[in-house]
Amino acid sequence: MTEHDVDPVDLLLESARDEAVESSFHVTGVMMQYYEVCERELWFESRDIEIDRENPNVVRGTHVDETAYDEKRRNLSIDGRIAPDLLDDGRVVEVKPSSTLVEPARLQLLYYLWYLDRVVGVEKEGVLAHPTERKRESVELTEETAQQVEDAIRGIYDVVRSETPPPATEKPFCESCAYYDFCWSC
Numbered sequence: 042m043t044e045h046d047v048d049p050v051d052l053l054l055e056s057a058r059d060e061a062v063e064s065s066f067h068v069t070g071v072m073m074q075y076y077e078v079c080e081r082e083l084w085f086e087s088r089d090i091e092i093d094r095e096n097p098n099v100v101r102g103t104h105v106d107e108t109a110y111d112e113k114r115r116n117l118s119i120d121g122r123i124a125p126d127l128l129d130d131g132r133v134v135e136v137k138p139s140s141t142l143v144e145p146a147r148l149q150l151l152y153y154l155w156y157l158d159r160v161v162g163v164e165k166e167g168v169l170a171h172p173t174e175r176k177r178e179s180v181e182l183t184e185e186t187a188q189q190v191e192d193a194i195r196g197i198y199d200v201v202r203s204e205t206p207p208p209a210t211e212k213p214f215c216e217s218c219a220y221y222d223f224c225w226s227c
């Protein structure tokens with residue numbers, strides 16, 4: 042049986058739980074965000090295509106993450122694969138970068154909860170923080186949201202294993218995307 046015959050979710054879980062299982066398929070929290078934002082962007086990222094990291098638009102997701110939330114939180118790196126932020130009360134926090142990027146942040150947070158539960162064996166609650174609106178939203182891993190995460194893992198697998206990128210389709214954030222020129226310059 043080859044790697045391609047295995048359900049990507051099982052592949053990811055086996056290699057995450059057992060170092061002896063070699064697999065080139067890994068999913069980071071940021072990949073979850075890309076998958077939700079734009080599959081084509083995920084494909085470019087997966088190929089390490091160089092982009093201008095000084096461009097403020099490129100860091101649209103991480104800039105807010107580092108500066109817009111002043112409560113104490115600790116970053117936890119697990120197996121070098123996921124790096125959730127924990128609040129003092131133990132909940133996993135993800136910061137919503139902007140009103141157009143709520144769902145990507147939610148999916149990343151759910152992936153962290155899923156990974157902690159399925160790989161580490163620790164059940165955690167999540168909180169999606171909306172710093173500009175001074176609001177917080179509880180996020181939980183349920184049967185339904187775990188299914189959402191697993192569907193995304195399978196979708197990510199298909200995207201990153203594809204020989205060619207998905208076609209460009211116009212999105213509200215294309216103009217602030219690092220790969221804009223790749224998609225829309227003739």
Ligand code: SF4
Nearest residue numbers: 079082215218221224
């Ligand atoms: S410019 Fe638009 S279509 Fe192209 S990768 Fe970025 S978000 Fe996706």
